Amino acid sequence: MPRPRERILDTAMILFHQQGYNNTGINQIIEDAAVSKASFYQHFRSKDDLCIEFLDKRYAYWVSELQNFISDAETVEEKFLKSFDFLIHMNKKENFRGCSFLNILSEIPVEKTDLHHVIRQHKKTLRDAFNTDIKDDLISDHIYLLFESCILTSQLYRSNELIEKSKTIVKDILHDSLRKNE
Structure with a gap:
């Protein structure tokens, strides 16, 4: 035990x-x-301290699952499209529960600064990872925002429809970006 x-x-x-x-x-x-x-x-010491450990462990789990899911991607475009497929996979696996970080963020008051800080740091790390692969900040942030909004809207509607549509948008954005850089 x-x-x-x-x-x-x-x-x-x-x-x-x-x-x-x-x-x-x-x-x-x-x-x-x-x-x-x-x-x-x-x-x-408190429920907040336990929640901070939960957030850290949940983030490590989620990132590990994402990395495993996209590990065979050969291009940046394939990596990002598979990242959106990962959201579909997680929705099926976790019954559209959504993002633990955003769920908790919506529940806690602004005075719980330690929890807010941890959530913000984990989201910043994910955003920075997008920026590492896509050197254009505007395009990177656009795709990051689509990714985050897909998590929320798929939970809200209990549907992967907008994730599928976002994949098409991401593909177009990345193709346009590559053409501009040629």
Whole structure:
């Protein structure tokens, strides 16, 4: 059986992702993880501290899954189109649950600056990764914004339709960009 800290974090990984931050209480985490309240507070000072670890672990998981999904792409265009296919894959796998970071962001008040900082940093890292592959900031940000909006709209409509349309837009943007650079 995993140690109490790992059980708490594993439980939070499921509950924060499925239920959100506000609908997940410390008592539920303690009960589902089969730990004592004292054990919880021995490992995490607060629900916010646990949420920060959740966000870090969720980001590492998500990026690893994305990297594995696009690893056989041979061109920048193929990499980005497969990235949008990854969103479709995750929607099927996670029943259109959307982005844990944006879901939590929508629940927390602005005063929770530590949580806001972590969410912003992870989103910035993703945005920077887009910029690494596409050297034009305007085009990179355009595709990044499409990517992020696809996560939101597919969750809202419980459909991959706009992801498919965005792939066509991305393909056109990248083709136009290559033609300009020739």
